[in-house]
Amino acid sequence: MRYRTVIIPPKEINETNSDIKLWDFTGEYTGSSNVLGLVVFSVVQGIAIAQMGKVGKPLQDFYTALGEAMMLITNWVIWLSPFGVFFLVTSKVLEAESFAVMVGQMGMYFMTVLVGLILHGFIVVPLIYVICVKKMPIKFIANMGQAILTAFATGSSSATLSVSMGCLEEKNGIDVRVSRFVMPIGATINMDGTALYEAVAVIFISQVRHMTLSLTQIISVSITATMASIGAASIPQAGLVTMVMVLDTVGLPAEDVSLIFAVDWLLDRFRTTVNVLGDAIGAGVVAHLSQKELAQLPSIN
Template sequence: MFCGVHWSSGSERNLIPANLVAAAFRSYATDYKWVITAAAGENVTSRNASYEKVPIGTEVEGMNILGLILFAMTFGIALRKLGRDGELLIQFFSNFNDATMILVSWIMWYAPIGILFLVASRIVEMEDVVLLVTGLGKYVLASILGHFIHGGIILPLIFLLLTRRNPYKFLLGIVTPLTTAFGTCSSSATLPSMIKCVEENNGIDKRISRFVLPIGATVNMDGAALFQSIAAVFIANLNGITLDAGQIFTIIVTATASSVGAAGIPAGAVLTIAIILEAIGLPTNDLSLILAVDWIVDRSCTVVNVEGDALGAGILHYTCLSELEPVKAELTGVKVEAVANPNSEEETSPLVTYAKQLSTPRNTIDPEPKESIL
């Protein structure tokens, strides 16, 4: 006789899927069940029976996000190894991603109406509306507090330990892009202002700022990873699900990996929360509650993202300061001298042709000069 107890995520088995097509629809999970056992050679009776907890692996409905992300990262590295031969396929995936983002931008125009009805349906289903509102308030408070600790203490502390310089003085020079990030909720919109401020106010080398900051605006999403993890835990608690160590590890890995691919636009990181919810088997219909309060959380999230980009550029600048060659002064003027091009076509004017023939030395065998028609 078997009696199911609970499900485990089976994160380790999901990292390397056996079938990529099946990974888009199914994932591996471990089901722990109690089985009645007895000593060898004895019949199972109520007296000699004993219960043993046995793990049984099985497949459950839901996308294997971990396996797909790991395959995508490995496949991307392999494409870069191909060099020019892999650029065509990389361009295809890049264009596919751009087209998808355009579709998402169209959907976002109708998002307020859809969110209104999704939240309304969720409120009707709840027996205690006060509990839902209180839970959302705690989620917003936890997200903002986490961003404040990470952006106001942890990141400046890392900057201080690696550069031995005052991090808050550095942050004072980028107040304008931080304010822009808070108002626009977009890392990409803040990029031009950030590049200007770190170069003019903080003296960061142009070769570092113009290399690190564009990459950071796309890849470095530590604020997004933080609030995605909090959102996943909030939805789990809302549904009365207790997360085990394997599921927490899955949230950390998936949030870190999915935040790298998040778009630097308003509400860009919310869409990737569905990936985390699918990875740990949580319902995705509660995502509407996150969208309802995302306009608050996304502001502090974007500020932490752009702050991490700027501090990363500052750390790289000060740690490599002795190795940086001085930037050559830009040319203020260019002196151009006219030089005859030997590969240019011959002049067709009869006057020029006649003059060239006269300048030819007489000791060479040339055809007789032709008179000009003029």
């Protein structure tokens, strides 16, 4: 059970009672699963399986097979999703009291996510590069242009992996031992753009549903979005799958994901671009900090 605050508007909204001070605030308990606890348990169990060695191999094989099965099912869903998205978006348009208001809300949501991704991908992450490497990242990012365009076109970190490693090794001079270690890991777990998008999306959906999130709930959403993005597959629109987990954290129904379907396909391109750029800059930082260690190791042709 979870406790949440609910805003109840007046039955009739007009010029005399449109003031938010006249709205009623109440609380209620809602039934939902403890997703954050499930994520933490999964992480702890993964560490335990790794420590068990050969004894934990059967359990590891089971989860590997289960993951492959879920990936196959997800691919089926992705192929069928255009039809489902069309009908879901159509139903939301028909349910809307004002089409202009709905378009305005979606526009503000789209711009908020886009501005957040730009600030993170082209200011915060490059600033980390400047602090660690002591160089301006302009040339480094320009050399990653082909990988950035591929990420935007495909919407998949995995599909961009070979191009990203090629740009790092051939244009930025990153050691292959670094690029071929950091980039596959980054494509799997470094989903900073997805985490940012999921947190903003949940706050947007809660506002559409006239639900006020407390500071504790916002922190919980941020943590859950970060953890869920780590488990998101590096395929187009995989963030929508983990979005359900984040929505459950604040007691919102899973079907509310349909509220953002209309613009998710485009935002997915932008957040994948930020994910790939973050992976590349991470590889650049690791290569700089590991220069002495790499020099002591045998060279690789």
